[in-house]
Amino acid sequence: MVPKLRVARPTNNLAALLPFYREGLGFEVLGSFEDHAGFDGLMLGHPQAPYHLEFTHERGCPAGGAPSAEHLLVFYMPDAAAWQQAVARMRGAGFAPVPSHNPYWDARGLTFEDPDGYRVVLQHAAWEV
Template sequence: MMSTSPAADAAAVPTLQAHLRIARPTRSISALLPFYTTGLGFQTIGSFRQHAGFNGVMLGHPSLPYHLEFTEQEGHDPGQAPTQENLLVFYLPKKEEWDAAVRRMKSTGVEPVKSYNPYWDVDGKGKTHEDADGYRVVLWNGGWSPS
């Protein structure tokens, strides 16, 4: 019989405690870096060059339980994001922090775009930004809850 206790579930399912890496290919790591470092405030926490023909960079923060990895391979074009609904969403409940995040994105020269899903534009609480590969990031002024 399966447990209904969240604490017991977390102990029984290792992925619930794992550090998460979100990885995707890009045409140009250097074209993405200002968006994710200056704009979103990520730090370079690791990188590699010419590993089996790939270059890569890991972006995150030492205290976060996740990080982003971008890889490029010379001569390979992975193309653009498959849809405008390929999103990373950052929930920023404090208005001052959200305002600062939006200003940082603007400082990189990246203006918000109209969201494909109108939910993210509701009441001006969301700002959607598109990176050099067409992937989108939503900065949401509010918290998240499962309900």
């Protein structure tokens, strides 16, 4: 059995993140909660994927933004048509690529920045170990 991975991080504005991850990346809202011990949250992902993202907001506590331009989520997409479709979906949702801090990611991919300054790379390559 493969465990599921949850990547969790705080945000100052759940509503601002939703269009980037739902319309741009095509994630679905898998769950949400309000005022759970002072926290609001949103889980986004694909129902059958072995990972999902959780964004939380602690009421009355500023979260800040990305510590650096190297805080990345990288999605490896070897299929050309799927990669082009993902890029078109991001652009269609109003998100333009940004130059990557590390030029490696620009060689075969595009980088997009969410409203908190965290970056997502759509890499047109297979992940090989």
